[in-house]
Amino acid sequence: MRTIIHADLDAxxxxxxxxxxxTLRHKPFVxxxxxxxxxxxxxxxxxxxxxxxxxGTPTAKALQLCPELVVVSPDHTAYLSxxxxxxxxxxxxTSLVAQASIDEVYIDVSDGxxxxxxxxxxxxxxxxxxxxxxxxxxxxxxxxxAKAATDMGKKLARTGELPxxxxxVPHGQEAAFLAPLPVQTLCGIGPKTTQRLWDxxxxxxxxxxxxxxxxxxxxxxxxxxxxxxxxxxxIDDSALEYDVQPKSFSHxxxxxxxxxxxxxxxxxxxxxxxxxxxxxxxxxxxxxxxxCYVRWDDRHGVGRQSRLARATNxxxxxxxxxxxxxxHLWDGxxxxxxxxxxxxxxxxxxxxxxxxxxEDDGWAEQAAIEIIDETEQFWGKPLSTHRMxxxxxxxxxxxxx
Numbered sequence: 001m002r003t004i005i006h007a008d009l010d011a012x013x014x015x016x017x018x019x020x021x022x023t024l025r026h027k028p029f030v031x032x033x034x035x036x037x038x039x040x041x042x043x044x045x046x047x048x049x050x051x052x053x054x055x056g057t058p059t060a061k062a063l064q065l066c067p068e069l070v071v072v073s074p075d076h077t078a079y080l081s082x083x084x085x086x087x088x089x090x091x092x093x094t095s096l097v098a099q100a101s102i103d104e105v106y107i108d109v110s111d112g113x114x115x116x117x118x119x120x121x122x123x124x125x126x127x128x129x130x131x132x133x134x135x136x137x138x139x140x141x142x143x144x145x146a147k148a149a150t151d152m153g154k155k156l157a158r159t160g161e162l163p164x165x166x167x168x169v170p171h172g173q174e175a176a177f178l179a180p181l182p183v184q185t186l187c188g189i190g191p192k193t194t195q196r197l198w199d200x201x202x203x204x205x206x207x208x209x210x211x212x213x214x215x216x217x218x219x220x221x222x223x224x225x226x227x228x229x230x231x232x233x234x235i236d237d238s239a240l241e242y243d244v245q246p247k248s249f250s251h252x253x254x255x256x257x258x259x260x261x262x263x264x265x266x267x268x269x270x271x272x273x274x275x276x277x278x279x280x281x282x283x284x285x286x287x288x289x290x291x292c293y294v295r296w297d298d299r300h301g302v303g304r305q306s307r308l309a310r311a312t313n314x315x316x317x318x319x320x321x322x323x324x325x326x327x328h329l330w331d332g333x334x335x336x337x338x339x340x341x342x343x344x345x346x347x348x349x350x351x352x353x354x355x356x357x358x359e360d361d362g363w364a365e366q367a368a369i370e371i372i373d374e375t376e377q378f379w380g381k382p383l384s385t386h387r388m389x390x391x392x393x394x395x396x397x398x399x400x401x
Contacts, residue, residue: 001171003116003139004240005107006146007123009086010134010154010162012103013043016082017072019132028053029070035059037256042074046162085131093123098240106143106240120166134162140169144236148178148185174234179206186231193228196220208232249287250342251275258297258335265336269326272341273319280313280343286351287311287343290318292325295338302329303340311349318343 009015013031018024028048033039039059051066063069083102090097096108107123109116120137127135136157138149146169153167169177178185183205184194197203200219202212209232217225230236251272259265269292280286288311293303304325312318322341330336 002110002141003108003112003171004141004143004146005109005116005120006100006138006140006143006150007090007105007107007120008136008138008147008150008154009083009103009127010136010164011043011045012083012133013074013079014045015133015162016075016079018045019082020078021072024070024072027070028066028068029072030059030062031072031074032059032062033254034073035063035071038254040254082131082133086127086133086135089126089131090123093119093126096240096242098242104147106146108240117166117168124164124166128164134164136163136165138167138169140234141171141174142234142236143238143240144186144188144231145169145174145177145234147187148181151185152177152181169234175206175209175232178232178234179204179209181205183208188231189228193224205232245285245347246283247346248342248344249276249279249285249346250291250340251279252293252338252340254338255336258337260333260335262332265326265330265339266323268339269322269341270315270319272339273322274315276341276343277313277315277318280346284348285346286313286349287347288345288349289343290321290325291340291342291344292322292329293338293340293342294326294329294336297335297337299337301338304329305342305344307345311345311347313343 014024014029017029017031024045026047028045028051030041030044030048030053032041035058041053041055041057041059041062043055044053044057044062048062048066048069051062051069053062053065053069057065059071063071079102087097087099087105090105090107094107094109094112098106098108100106107119109119112119114122116139120139124135124137127133136150136154138146138151138153140146140149149167149169150165153165154163156167157163157165181204183189183197183203184191185205189197196219197208200212200215202208202215208216208228213229216228219225220228253268253272255264255268289305289307291303291305293301295301306321306325308317308321318341
């Protein structure tokens, strides 16, 4: 009988900071960027969450909500190191560990020697005693319900301290467990789908699973509707993926102030490009597609992507293509708040060099910029996806003649 444990480190960044600095325990604090640099909260301690502070809250607003709040600058190297410690410890217990994010994993204990609950208690205690980090677990017959079980356990255990919860959904009780929960509980149901369900008057997963199936099928595509109904019934056959290589790398920054100076934006783009390149090189990976995203001063944004002639992990090549994309996104006048650079379709591709390679080798190949979000405006003018793609291709073609 299939049994999956979802293990999630509680308030991970904050827990690492508490391990490094025990004086933070029992205090409202956040790991966040500086308020004067328009930083936002990455993680809030459970004491801080009582004030309505959560991930994504601007640091300045968090300080207004809780004047005695302690703000700790993030140290991503420390968090990656702590995540690796936890992963290595779990791998000592079983090889069937699939990492879902920096602070959560799925573990297949279907054929384990220990009962699933005993195993969950064991790893929770090991992580707490040996690594001084709190861990919560959800146990169910599949990944989808196991994650929902973890969230339910944390909710029930929340007292202002770290939960360290374990919640078990017995086999055969998946649908009954999910039925009263809000539709947005499941990680596969995002904000847009949630809003469409609310527009139909559907607020619980039980309504999706049983009483409103006809409305679901009439509103969503056939595939999406059947998927929603299966999920709401607690059916999930997705397999655990072990040692999965990342499919993309990206880096972003919010500028200290809204700017329109090309030199500042280009400098930022260069820094981001080389940061992505460094991470690719560290993993000995290369990517085929470069993307660039900008957010304006009104918090709306737009992004595009472009395929390279060959996979790369070189900063100058990533920057050159990102800069070219930026020229199609930005007229040099509109105020920019946020910039991001990414590389996708990543893999262990070998470096491809040839005798006839030139500085702009293969620039014409697959040169058209593809649409990431066609609902946004292109240079301030609403355009259809078809017209936008054609316009980008024409501009590229003129530059190559």
